[in-house]
Amino acid sequence: MNDVLLELSCASLRQEVRSASYRWDNSSRTDRGAIFQYTWSGEGCLRHGETLQSCGPGQALLMLEGGPSEYLYPAGSDRPWEFTWLNFRGAGPVVAELIRLHGGVVNLDSKGEAVEAMNTIARLYEVKGFQDRYHACELLSRLLCALGRELSGMRTEGEIPIRQAVDFLRDHHRRPINIKEVAAGFSVSREHFSRVFHEKTGMAPAHYLRDLRLQTARQLLQGTKMPIGDIAESSGFGSATHFCRAFKSAFGQKPQGFRALVGRQEAAS
DSSP: OOOOSSEEEEEEEEEEEOOTTOEEEGGGOOSOOEEEEEEEESOEEEEETTEEEEEOTTEEEEEETTSSOEEEOOTTOOSOEEEEEEEEESOHHHHHHHHHHHOSEEEOOTTSHHHHHHHHHHHHHHTTOOSSHHHHHHHHHHHHHHHHHHHHHHOOTTOOOHHHHHHHHHHHTTSOOOHHHHHHHTTSOHHHHHHHHHHHHSSOHHHHHHHHHHHHHHHHHHHOOOOHHHHHHHTTOSOHHHHHHHHHHHHSSOHHHHHHHHHHHHHHO
16 A cells, blocks of 8 residues: 555656657546646647647646646747656646646746745656655645645636736747637636736737737848748748738738838938
């Protein structure tokens, strides 16, 4: 009989992946353990049903083996995903409740108690430094308590950390994300996210995302000779047609006309 309530299965202090072949289907795993994976740089993704959520720097994945989810390196990404991960048993109900309250992708302070506990556990695992099984159990309990405190303190259910939402849009606007995905990352509906975002910033998130993409596209038109289609893709637009329509609506002329005007102005100066 196992007299340790929480038991560490395996861990890695720092791992880096850069291939789309990195993909784990939790539904096919039979150990029924919990997985905690914190991103340091780059990004990964969590798929739950039809919803795909990004997990970038300062965010962690909370998952259960046997659950209907998978995590993966995003296809088309050009940056390595660097993370620390833990796999442990005995905490299924606690992790399930954290996921229910806060979602499978959570925001954590890189210098907070939860990340500190995670680092300690992973470091001791790699050097075989645990005093005994009870030592690992104690540290895992500390991690779970720290997670509960930090997540509950950051926001109550349905509340959105707008500063983090704005930063997320700024950091990821060049990818083909949509507001529904972003809202899912904060465990709220698109409608609720849009309403709160507008209340706090004075702008609908879809308009804010579009403006970020237009500003990026404008800089690329001015500073590069990239084809219009490539600029549209690099700015996060779904197609060159969509980009041209949005650009003309915002600036009164098509991207080709804007680039020609810039060229004439530079030649005359």
